[in-house]
Amino acid sequence: MSIIDTPAIPLGGPTLPQVRRLVTALPGPRSEDMLARKSAAVASGVGHTVPVAAVAAGGGVVVDADGNSLIDLGSGIAVTTVGNAHPAVVAAVQAQAAQFTHTCFMISPYESYIAVAEALNRLTPGDHEKKSALFNSGAEAVENAVKIARKHTGRQAVVAFDHAYHGRTNLTMALTAKSMPYKSGFGPFASEVYRAPMSYPYRDGLSGPDAAAKAISVIEKQIGADNLAAVLIEPIQGEGGFIVPADGFLPALAQWCRENGVVFIADEVQSGFARTGAMFASDLFGIVPDLVTTAKGIAGGLPLAAVTGRAEIMDAAHAGGLGGTYGGNPIACAAALAAIEVYETEDLAGRARDLGDILQARLRTLQEQDPRIGDVRGRGAMVAAEFVDPATGAPDAALTSAVANACLAEGVIVLTCGTYGNVIRFLPPLAIGDDLLNEGLDVLASVLATV
């Protein structure tokens, strides 16, 4: 270590030089050091995909302890959508931290929590009367949405879908579809959770209405509407592979829920906040969910989550039935208000559509030359490529991780996902420049030519 100069640690945010620059192989020596400490001190169950020690991030880059500057096409899983260390978020956090850091909203309420609730009530789909409750994580929001739906309906069953991801707590493990790595060995899981088939146009070939009829038939035969509290669905699935349901699937499900007194919950934890080119993915499909769960992109990187929905449903839970020590922490709320203002005043949904146009055009060009790219799909800046064996269409997870690792070695952070591990997802911060995004895609193209 002694022969290596310590690179000066730059400040994060948009003034960070927007370049891809590798000064060491990855991981560099300082990152190696940190990773050795990680494996000694941190539980092995907490994995990592990018083996570098991050020290600064902003715009479209993440800088590591060795001075490498990587193009960020992951946003820490759709969290730093406004850009990492966004100046407005930083200022709001600094100001609030100097004021008070905590009271517990259930002890002494404060205005910023209420203002976040008001903003969510205004921004989520539908113009009916809404209320919100704030939590710390996406999983916690999903758990609470289920609690609220059960209390409101007096019913217990919940339907989730194939390929769904809703979190890692006990109830949300039950709701999540994929065993490895999310569930395996961690049972027993919560009861009264049922699974229905998802619309997956690339693999099921069904129209939206046909896929919905299939799901509804499973629900009616195996559960019965009278027993069903809620249908929970990601309008565009995240971890499951960025699966965009066929047109008509979500409206048919929502309609069936309405007719049967079932609470329709849209889990927009990954797809929310301008990511898909609309404020919420539900808007793209013309659906108005009864409840919406949000987290990830809500607060520019601070931990915050919410359930927002019809006032009469949200009010079903008795006082004291919802909440938590930290839920709606004042610093996280200040960050959320700053981030939400950026989403609105800078039309980040429009920026997501522009970035999506670049992503889709370039990926489709690659697909024309490379039959291993079976499908390109997504909306806005939530886009994925699914890798397959061209002869059989079988998922090719080995190729997918080879491509992702090769991109990383060239200084481009891309994330994989999918039930079969054969999808590369692109979730650039909306603060990335066109040039940097294109450079990242140039790297992908050259990697595909050699892998």
Ligand SMILES: *Cc1c(COP(=O)(O)O)cnc(C)c1O
């Ligand atoms: C990430 C995610 C969750 C879980 O959020 P955490 O904050 O990690 O608990 C739930 N639902 C969806 C759709 C997600 O993408």
